[in-house]
Each structure stands twice: as C-alpha cells, then as structure tokens.
Amino acid sequence: MLDRFDIIESLHKIFSFERKIYSIMRKDLGSLPAVFPMPVLMIAAYDENGKVNAMNAAWGGICGMDKVVFYLAPDRKTLANIRAKKAFTVALADEDHIKEADFLGIATGNKMPDKFERSGLHAVKSSRVDAPVIEEFPLTMECELLEDTDMYGERRVVGRIVNVIADEKVLDDKGKVDAAKLKPVMFDQFRNGYYAVGEKIAQAWNAGAGLMKK
Numbered sequence: 426m427l428d429r430f431d432i433i434e435s436l437h438k439i440f441s442f443e444r445k446i447y448s449i450m451r452k453d454l455g456s457l458p459a460v461f462p463m464p465v466l467m468i469a470a471y472d473e474n475g476k477v478n479a480m481n482a483a484w485g486g487i488c489g490m491d492k493v494v495f496y497l498a499p500d501r502k503t504l505a506n507i508r509a510k511k512a513f514t515v516a517l518a519d520e521d522h523i524k525e526a527d528f529l530g531i532a533t534g535n536k537m538p539d540k541f542e543r544s545g546l547h548a549v550k551s552s553r554v555d556a557p558v559i560e561e562f563p564l565t566m567e568c569e570l571l572e573d574t575d576m577y578g579e580r581r582v583v584g585r586i587v588n589v590i591a592d593e594k595v596l597d598d599k600g601k602v603d604a605a606k607l608k609p610v611m612f613d614q615f616r617n618g619y620y621a622v623g624e625k626i627a628q629a630w631n632a633g634a635g636l637m638k639k
C-alpha cells in the first residue's frame with residue numbers, strides 16, 4: 426500500500442524525468458540576433474552630386490516616437506551619402522517590390538554607380554529634406570540626420586522623422602495606415618527569408634487588459 430510520501434516521491438521522479446527530457450530537446454544555437462521579424466527598410470540618400478542610391482537594411486527600428494535608428498557597416502555607399510547630405514529617407518519594402526528591395530541589398534553603389542537606375546525604381550526629391558523619395562514604395566519616412574556614431578564597429582545612424590508620406594491606397598477610412606493594405610515585408614535572419622504579414626490577431630494595449638484586474 427502506497428502512502429502519501431510514496432506518491433509525492435513518485436510524482437517528483439516523473440517531473441524531474443520530464444524536465445531532463447525537455448532540456449535534452451532544447452538546443453543552444455550560440456550567439457545570434459534571434460529576433461523575428463526584422464523590418465525591411467529601404468534607405469535612400471543622394472551623393473554629393475545629387476545622384477540617388479538606396480540600400481536594404483534589416484538591422485533597425487524606431488527610437489521614441491519620432492526617430493528612426495539603424496546599423497550600417499562602415500563601407501556602405503548609403504552611409505557616405507547620408508553623411509554628405511545629412512538627410513535620408515526610409516521606406517518600408519512591400520510585397521509588390523520584393524525583387525527590387527532584395528537587389529538593393531545585394532548590389533552596392535560603391536561598385537555599381539547606376540545601381541538605382543538598374544533597380545527600375547524611380548525617385549523624386551523630398552520637399553522637406555535633401556533626400557530622394559522612392560515612388561514605388563507606399564510608405565516613406567523623410568528624415569534628417571541626428572547622429573552617426575560607432576557602435577561596436579557598426580555605425581549607429583539615428584534620424585529624426587520629419588514627416589511620413591503614405592499612398593492613399595494604404596490608408597483606412599480614418600486615414601490610418603492599414604498594414605493589410607500596406608503589405609510590408611518582414612525579414613527572417615534565421616534562414617534569410619522574406620515573409621508577408623499575417624492576419625491581425627489582437628488589439629495592442631487591450632488584449633492583456635483583463636489580466637490587470639487579477
């Protein structure tokens with residue numbers, strides 16, 4: 426006949442066995458930038474002669490409410506251009522232009538002076554900053570350079586978002602950007618994939634509100 430202590434001991438053995446199995450099933454992957462999704466930012470700037478160049482950058486995001494930040498290798502042509510003009514634009518790559526967006530991440534303006542022309546994209550000058558606005562991308566941030574600093578060998582570039590230009594076709598009936606219409610692309614650095622945005626699954630600052638009452 427099992428007493429209470431025997432049962433507790435058996436349960437303890439079962440749980441510790443489960444924990445061992447669980448830890449066997451987990452793997453250490455080493456040091457990785459293990460964040461998903463990452464954005465697909467299209468950074469565009471003029472060189473000192475007013476020539477357009479643009480690049481693809483996934484290592485970046487938003488800082489506060491009116492600043493964009495991204496990390497560039499020091500040899501990027503785009504970085505030299507940003508320094509020359511103290512301005513740039515950042516567009517979100519969309520599904521309809523994934524080929525062009527990827528090309529901007531493969532070719533460099535350092536070796537291919539007509540990189541932007543070859544992309545087949547078109548640009549007009551921003552009316553607010555000295556930087557090109559790529560016409561094909563539906564959402565663009567016009568930015569002035571605030572900071573360009575060393576960050577462990579990369580350059581951390583911070584820009585103030587002076588204005589955001591959005592195609593009307595990506596706005597909802599209240600004038601807000603609708604992600605389903607924008608169709609921005611996400612980058613997966615684990616397997617170098619580009620992904621489409623899925624369905625909206627919940628409302629932010631709301632889905633967890635019920636737990637506040639406990």
Ligand SMILES: Cc1cc2nc3c(=O)[nH]c(=O)nc-3n(C[C@H](O)[C@H](O)[C@H](O)COP(=O)(O)O)c2cc1C
Pocket residue numbers: 478479480481482483484485495496497498500501502503504527529530531532533534535540612
């Ligand atoms: C998906 C993707 C993401 C990238 N992210 C970055 C990044 O965040 N920072 C960076 O310096 N280069 C990044 N690159 C590489 C640059 O886009 C690439 O070196 C490009 O040739 C630079 O262009 P440029 O020299 O004309 O400015 C990325 C490339 C791809 C395809």
